[in-house]
Amino acid sequence: MGFIYWLLCGLIAGSLAKMITPQKESSSWVTSLIIGIIGGFVGGWLGSLIGISSNGFIMSLITATGGAVLVLFIYHKFIANK
Numbered sequence: 161m162g163f164i165y166w167l168l169c170g171l172i173a174g175s176l177a178k179m180i181t182p183q184k185e186s187s188s189w190v191t192s193l194i195i196g197i198i199g200g201f202v203g204g205w206l207g208s209l210i211g212i213s214s215n216g217f218i219m220s221l222i223t224a225t226g227g228a229v230l231v232l233f234i235y236h237k238f239i240a241n242k
Contacts (some may be wrong), residue, residue: 169220170196170206173203176221177228181236195235199228 178201187227203223 165195166200167193169217169224170194170200172196173199173224173228175219175226177232180225180229181232189196195231196224196228199226199231200224201227202231203227 171193174191174193176197194213200220200223203226204220206227207223212219
């Protein structure tokens, strides 16, 4: 059940991050899932550095979405335009 929870949280976070960022995105739900999962790692790592606990679904979703927005920003700033 933990793996499915992790994937669901990553999919929702990736989708939210794509809605928040102003870039034109036309990729699939698989891309949203990957961005959300990477964002979850980044958000969880940054949250632990500054002392934000990600206990519970809502806090996990918030930190994963924040990390996914950061991952999308970095992707569009440095990788997508090359």
